Amino acid sequence: MTLSNRADGSPPPARTGHPGQSFRSLDDLLAYISSDWDRLTRSLSDCRTYPDSKTEGEQVLYLPADVPMPSGLSEIQERCSVRIVRLPKPLPISSGQRSSPLDGHGLLYLENPYVVPGGQFNEMYGWDSYFIIRGLIRSQRLKLAKGMVENFFYEIEHYDGVLNANRSYYLGRSQPPFLSSMILAVFHADRAAGQTNLEWLARAYPFAVRDYEQWTRDPHLAGDTGLSRYYDEGEGPVPEIVGDPSDYYRGVVRYFLLHEGAVSPHLVLVDARHPAASILGPVFQAFVCDPAPAAPGKENCADPDRIGLAPDAYKGDRSMRESGFDVTFRFGPYGVATHHFAAVCLNSLLYKTETDLQEMSRLLGRPEDARRWQEKALARREKITKYLWDEQRGLFFDYDFETHKRSTYEYATTFYPLWAGLATNEQAQAVAKNIGLFEQGGGLAMSRNESQAQWDYPYGWAPVHLLAVEGLRRYGYNAEAERITYKFLSMVLLNFRRDHTIREKYDVVTDSDVTHIGVGYAQNVNGFGWTNAVFLELLHESPEELAAKLRKK
Numbered sequence: 001m002t003l004s005n006r007a008d009g010s011p012p013p014a015r016t017g018h019p020g021q022s023f024r025s026l027d028d029l030l031a032y033i034s035s036d037w038d039r040l041t042r043s044l045s046d047c048r049t050y051p052d053s054k055t056e057g058e059q060v061l062y063l064p065a066d067v068p069m070p071s072g073l074s075e076i077q078e079r080c081s082v083r084i085v086r087l088p089k090p091l092p093i094s095s096g097q098r099s100s101p102l103d104g105h106g107l108l109y110l111e112n113p114y115v116v117p118g119g120q121f122n123e124m125y126g127w128d129s130y131f132i133i134r135g136l137i138r139s140q141r142l143k144l145a146k147g148m149v150e151n152f153f154y155e156i157e158h159y160d161g162v163l164n165a166n167r168s169y170y171l172g173r174s175q176p177p178f179l180s181s182m183i184l185a186v187f188h189a190d191r192a193a194g195q196t197n198l199e200w201l202a203r204a205y206p207f208a209v210r211d212y213e214q215w216t217r218d219p220h221l222a223g224d225t226g227l228s229r230y231y232d233e234g235e236g237p238v239p240e241i242v243g244d245p246s247d248y249y250r251g252v253v254r255y256f257l258l259h260e261g262a263v264s265p266h267l268v269l270v271d272a273r274h275p276a277a278s279i280l281g282p283v284f285q286a287f288v289c290d291p292a293p294a295a296p297g298k299e300n301c302a303d304p305d306r307i308g309l310a311p312d313a314y315k316g317d318r319s320m321r322e323s324g325f326d327v328t329f330r331f332g333p334y335g336v337a338t339h340h341f342a343a344v345c346l347n348s349l350l351y352k353t354e355t356d357l358q359e360m361s362r363l364l365g366r367p368e369d370a371r372r373w374q375e376k377a378l379a380r381r382e383k384i385t386k387y388l389w390d391e392q393r394g395l396f397f398d399y400d401f402e403t404h405k406r407s408t409y410e411y412a413t414t415f416y417p418l419w420a421g422l423a424t425n426e427q428a429q430a431v432a433k434n435i436g437l438f439e440q441g442g443g444l445a446m447s448r449n450e451s452q453a454q455w456d457y458p459y460g461w462a463p464v465h466l467l468a469v470e471g472l473r474r475y476g477y478n479a480e481a482e483r484i485t486y487k488f489l490s491m492v493l494l495n496f497r498r499d500h501t502i503r504e505k506y507d508v509v510t511d512s513d514v515t516h517i518g519v520g521y522a523q524n525v526n527g528f529g530w531t532n533a534v535f536l537e538l539l540h541e542s543p544e545e546l547a548a549k550l551r552k553k
Contacts, residue, residue: 060106118527135533418471
């Protein structure tokens with residue numbers, strides 16, 4: 001069987017050097033990170049903030065319906081060629097190719113400057129920002145870090161929750177819940193600087209509660225497990241894929257045709273029962289061939305069929321993007337079943353949120369609240385052990401609440417329960433013993449499955465390294481933590497010497513920033529906010545002997 005038109009493809013990562021400069025040492029890399037924060041900072045007074053390479057059309061800035069016009073926007077409108085539009089009430093939900101009350105995609109207004117990931121990204125992302133904030137605090141840029149947390153308060157107040165990022169097509173989609181961790185990171189940094197700002201913490205507390213509640217009610221409930229799932233409220237294809245989104249979805253359709261045939265539940269044949277107008281996304285022509293040819297060397301094909309993706313597949317695709325792990329085959333090929341799983345990462349972060357809210361309640365002198373959050377955390381811990389812990393294999397796995405089966409997909413999110421502190425000592429010991437399943441020359445690979453997607457083998461990512469290392473340290477596995485730290489930092493330094501930049505992700509098998517991704521987003525952009533931050537944090541948390549070894553490399 002074949003599909004018409006070409007497969008999905010993206011340009012290879014560009015080399016981004018700095019002519020006339022030679023970067024050799026660890027100190028050179030640290031100086032690069034220090035200056036990079038300025039390059040990655042955006043504000044609404046900066047015309048660089050508005051362009052969006054992921055979509056087409058004029059530049060639009062959306063304002064909440066109920067806020068006064070901020071001063072200075074009229075001048076920005078003219079200088080940056082931006083059209084300013086009020087959002088309607090109630091807020092629209094991004095719905096791919098379906099009609100929307102919004103006249104074009106645009107940036108959502110935020111009050112404070114923020115740091116972007118890097119590359120083509122000019123918006124503030126949900127879970128990226130936790131790691132970036134850690135790096136900013138480490139770099140003595142607390143004001144910028146606190147302003148980013150305040151921006152998330154603004155999103156909750158005016159856009160109904162922490163968003164994937166502040167673009168209109170992300171309305172209705174969040175990202176992994178790190179807000180309570182951001183709040184406490186800033187609060188403790190303030191306290192370390194001699195300011196115990198309980199007034200700010202009291203203001204932050206209800207926003208953390210509202211963020212938590214978003215994940216603990218429908219549609220984010222994972223069946224009757226008492227756990228939570230990722231779930232994007234939009235329908236149909238997402239508009240923010242770089243290039244033509246149809247190219248990506250053509251690849252998804254091709255995959256299911258090849259592996260499951262036209263009877264795949266993830267596909268829809270366009271026929272009298274399913275006219276093209278009822279299909280949420282693009283429709284592709286495909287030859288569906290008889291597996292037994294009428295003659296050797298000749299395929300027995302009917303006329304081309306017209307095929308699209310089923311609505312549930314689009315829901316899974318969108319929900320995978322809310323998870324932050326786009327693309328991985330962890331929740332089924334192309335993540336099409338993401339919304340059918342109680343995820344290890346999400347529920348570990350919600351346990352962490354519950355314990356964070358317990359700590360905030362204690363600091364604010366609210367003992368009844370503290371007891372309530374402690375009870376919620378203990379209840380979630382029991383459910384995570386029941387549904388997500390595999391004692392025989394010694395790993396945490398996602399749970400498919402539709403089929404009532406625990407996944408067998410070995411994934412690096414098994415370290416999240418250690419970072420959150422919910423694992424028992426016996427569980428942590430088992431996970432630490434299984435570190436070899438993921439460990440490579442450059443650190444930890446995301447999985448053992450080479451799906452050609454960026455969030456699978458052989459790729460490793462900075463944020464997961466930080467969570468894994470801090471989780472291992474929390475349970476006393478310092479030797480393993482230092483070994484992984486040294487491997488990852490050495491790899492980043494090695495590639496920095498060659499390319500004079502820091503990347504989004506790395507091939508931890510070849511110790512290289514050269515990636516060969518065939519599924520989904522293929523670029524390996526430079527910058528990069530969370531890699532910068534994690535490098536600083538891992539280096540700071542390591543013994544001086546490790547830094548000395550890096551300086552000798």
